[in-house]
Amino acid sequence: MSEENPYKAAYERERQARQMAESLLDDKTRTLYDNVVKLESTVAELEETQDKLVQSEKMASIGQLAAGVAHEINNPIGFSLSNLNTLSDYLQSILSLDKLVMSSLLALDNEQFSKQYQELRNEHDIDFIVEDIDSLVSDSVKGLNRVSAIVANLKKVSHSGELEKESCDINQLIDESLKVVWSELKYTMQVEKHFGEIPPVLCHGGEITQVLMNLFLNASYACEENGVLDIRTYQTNSHDRDWVIIKVQDNGKGMSPQVLKKIFDPFYTTKPVGVGTGLGLSVSFGIIDKHGGKISAHSEEGQGTTFTIVLPIDDVE
Numbered sequence: 001m002s003e004e005n006p007y008k009a010a011y012e013r014e015r016q017a018r019q020m021a022e023s024l025l026d027d028k029t030r031t032l033y034d035n036v037v038k039l040e041s042t043v044a045e046l047e048e049t050q051d052k053l054v055q056s057e058k059m060a061s062i063g064q065l066a067a068g069v070a071h072e073i074n075n076p077i078g079f080s081l082s083n084l085n086t087l088s089d090y091l092q093s094i095l096s097l098d099k100l101v102m103s104s105l106l107a108l109d110n111e112q113f114s115k116q117y118q119e120l121r122n123e124h125d126i127d128f129i130v131e132d133i134d135s136l137v138s139d140s141v142k143g144l145n146r147v148s149a150i151v152a153n154l155k156k157v158s159h160s161g162e163l164e165k166e167s168c169d170i171n172q173l174i175d176e177s178l179k180v181v182w183s184e185l186k187y188t189m190q191v192e193k194h195f196g197e198i199p200p201v202l203c204h205g206g207e208i209t210q211v212l213m214n215l216f217l218n219a220s221y222a223c224e225e226n227g228v229l230d231i232r233t234y235q236t237n238s239h240d241r242d243w244v245i246i247k248v249q250d251n252g253k254g255m256s257p258q259v260l261k262k263i264f265d266p267f268y269t270t271k272p273v274g275v276g277t278g279l280g281l282s283v284s285f286g287i288i289d290k291h292g293g294k295i296s297a298h299s300e301e302g303q304g305t306t307f308t309i310v311l312p313i314d315d316v317e
Contacts (some may be wrong), residue, residue: 073147080122081144095130149179167200168208170233170244170311177212185220189227196234198244202314203291207297211284211295215248215307218281222305235313242291246309255299263297 098121105114121127178191185191201208219229235242255263264285269282286297292312299305 012270027159044111053280077144077148081141081148084137084141084144088141088313091133091137095133098126098130122132138160155233165202165204168205170198170201170208170246171195172233174212175247177209177216178243180209181213181220182218185229188223188225189220189229192228192230194230196232198233198235199242201244201311204287204310204316207287208291208311211287211309212246212248214281214284219248219250219252222254224252227252242313244311244313247306248309249304249306251304254301254305255297255304256301260297264295289308 004181024263056129088234101117106119162165174193176192178185220227223229230247232245232247235246236245237243263281265282288309288311294310295307297307
């Protein structure tokens with residue numbers, strides 16, 4: 001039996017070493033590629049998070065700006081309302097004077113004055129002005145009162161960090177929240193309110209209003225058009241304690257089980273960047289938890305979503 005060819009053995013060793021090197025290189029290349037993919041994904045997530053943080057900061061700045069604007073608007077609204085009420089009293093005096101003159105014209109001997117007065121009244125259409133003036137002043141007062149109410153609600157929402165809890169009417173907080181976001185709801189949503197007789201709740205009213213506004217706006221986004229927003233409140237007793245229940249239900253597109261699991265996670269959102277920050281429900285969860293309550297959601301795709309808020313009722317002196 002002949003001895004193995006040394007050249008062939010050397011070649012075989014070299015071939016095996018080359019195969020091992022190529023295999024090792026392939027493994028390293030594959031690992032490097034996987035790391036690059038992960039790195040690119042991480043960078044994309046960081047960029048998205050940065051965009052959301054920037055948007056969140058913008059929203060916080062807008063909130064501060066809104067509070068300042070609301071404060072500044074209050075002063076001109078106040079003196080405008082005061083001036084209108086005084087003007088209304090003045091006008092009533094002038095109209096009373098005109099009525100007296102008109103009733104006395106026939107008894108006056110001064111025919112020239114009577115004729116001039118009648119011509120002047122006709123020239124300025126005083127009869128129409130007398131009919132229209134009450135509605136003009138009344139509508140102006142109503143409009144300013146409405147602006148004043150909006151500003152008051154805006155201030156309540158903006159100043160949500162009050163130190164002391166207060167006795168709050170949850171039904172009233174819902175109404176105030178709806179007024180603030182009504183411009184976003186009125187074209188797409190029909191609001192149905194079913195308020196129960198519930199006792200006051202000891203809470204930070206501004207923070208609860210913030211939660212409610214977020215739920216209402218999310219419902220509007222989910223429905224887009226022909227939406228129905230159903231809001232219910234009632235009292236219940238569980239574990240030897242009284243609770244107020246708030247249910248906010250919409251008939252929108254709903255959520256999948258996968259999305260539903262993540263909705264309270266910080267920065268998670270189904271909205272595009274610039275539309276949602278992914279912080280609304282996370283912040284809402286924290287607010288309700290801080291109040292000793294719970295917030296939960298039930299949803300099915302195509303069947304709408306229902307958020308349930310449970311708040312404890314504490315005795316208020």
